[in-house]
Amino acid sequence: xxxxxxxxxxxxxxxxxxxxxxxxxxxxxxxxxxxxxxxxxxxxxxxxxxxxxxxxxxxxxxxxxxxxxxxxxxxxxxxxxxxxxxxxxxxxxxxxxxxxxxxxxxxxxxxxxxxxxxxxxxxxxxxxxxxxxxxxxxxxxxxxxxxxxxxxxxxxxxxxxxxxxxxxxxxxxxxxxxxxxxxxxxxxxxxxxxxxxxxxxxxxxxxxxxxxxxxxxxxxxxxxxxxxxxxxxxxxxxxxxxxxxxxxxxxxxxxxxxxxxxxxxxxxxxxxxxxxxxxxxxxxxxxx
Ligand SMILES: Nc1nc2c(ncn2[C@@H]2O[C@H](COP(=O)(O)OP(=O)(O)OP(=O)(O)O)[C@@H](O)[C@H]2O)c(=O)[nH]1
Ligand SMILES: [Mg+2]
Numbered sequence: 139x140x141x142x143x144x145x146x147x148x149x150x151x152x153x154x155x156x157x158x159x160x161x162x163x164x165x166x167x168x169x170x171x172x173x174x175x176x177x178x179x180x181x182x183x184x185x186x187x188x189x190x191x192x193x194x195x196x197x198x199x200x201x202x203x204x205x206x207x208x209x210x211x212x213x214x215x216x217x218x219x220x221x222x223x224x225x226x227x228x229x230x231x232x233x234x235x236x237x238x239x240x241x242x243x244x245x246x247x248x249x250x251x252x253x254x255x256x257x258x259x260x261x262x263x264x265x266x267x268x269x270x271x272x273x274x275x276x277x278x279x280x281x282x283x284x285x286x287x288x289x290x291x292x293x294x295x296x297x298x299x300x301x302x303x304x305x306x307x308x309x310x311x312x313x314x315x316x317x318x319x320x321x322x323x324x325x326x327x328x329x330x331x332x333x334x335x336x337x338x339x340x341x342x343x344x345x346x347x348x349x350x351x352x353x354x355x356x357x358x359x360x361x362x363x364x365x366x367x368x369x370x371x372x373x374x375x376x377x378x379x380x381x382x383x384x385x386x387x388x389x390x391x392x393x394x395x396x397x398x399x400x401x402x403x404x405x406x407x408x409x410x411x412x413x414x415x416x417x418x419x420x421x422x423x424x425x426x
Contacts, residue, residue: 178201181204202419241410
């Protein structure tokens with residue numbers, strides 16, 4: 139884990155050039171990404187000089203503050219007086235559909251929300267509708283669906299109208315992760331976004347990007363593309379259970395400034411943890 143090695147590094151004594159170089163290397167190896175790593179180390183170097191810091195122990199305190207300042211606050215509270223819509227986005231295989239089941243479980247069991255509904259708006263991949271249908275069945279959630287190949291915007295429109303009519307609280311909309319090409323995919327998502335904007339108050343509509351933590355810097359590239367196309371409000375990092383690196387969290391904060399709301403830690407509906415920036419920083423550099 140990145141944190142362990144950083145922790146070891148900060149156990150040493152002097153604050154020479156070698157220390158800063160080693161820190162930068164560790165951050166980059168840990169998926170933090172070159173530009174954020176360089177920036178963090180540069181900032182630390184400046185602050186050490188400015189404050190006349192002599193020991194690595196004191197430097198760590200400053201470093202922790204810098205890391206924390208990269209991570210915006212992140213929870214996704216619901217409005218209880220209207221329909222909330224979470225549009226779930228991301229490339230194929232990152233865990234979108236699984237995360238929808240997790241979110242349904244979380245909002246129902248932890249936050250006591252009644253009236254959750256799924257929109258099966260991945261009409262592109264064979265088997266996608268059946269997959270979300272099975273999950274809905276297991277969780278006893280209503281699902282709005284049409285035939286494979288139908289217009290995803292129309293599925294979402296139907297879901298919105300019926301959810302409003304029934305007075306439901308949370309609509310979780312699945313989307314396709316792959317189409318004939320990327321331009322098609324992004325254009326489709328922009329169309330879906332238009333269907334929702336204007337029908338739902340902006341503070342009740344969240345575009346949530348699902349990223350696979352294992353893909354590291356590649357995931358960050360995906361995030362930039364989606365963010366440019368539809369402006370992402372929040373990120374959920376999945377497969378956190380499958381990576382030893384924590385740096386992607388800092389890369390997301392440093393490069394995109396998009397808050398992370400949850401971490402996926404397994405395949406079951408119960409495997410979702412709210413992301414807490416304070417305890418993340420503590421755990422990353424735990425022991426100091
Ligand atoms: N270990 C682990 N596996 C996960 C996690 N989230 C999803 N998965 C697995 O990743 C695989 C893909 O998940 P899906 O939810 O189908 O992914 P998707 O983004 O909907 O994929 P497409 O519909 O093909 O675009 C499944 O085998 C999931 O069980 C996680 O947090 N941890
Ligand atoms: Mg899916």
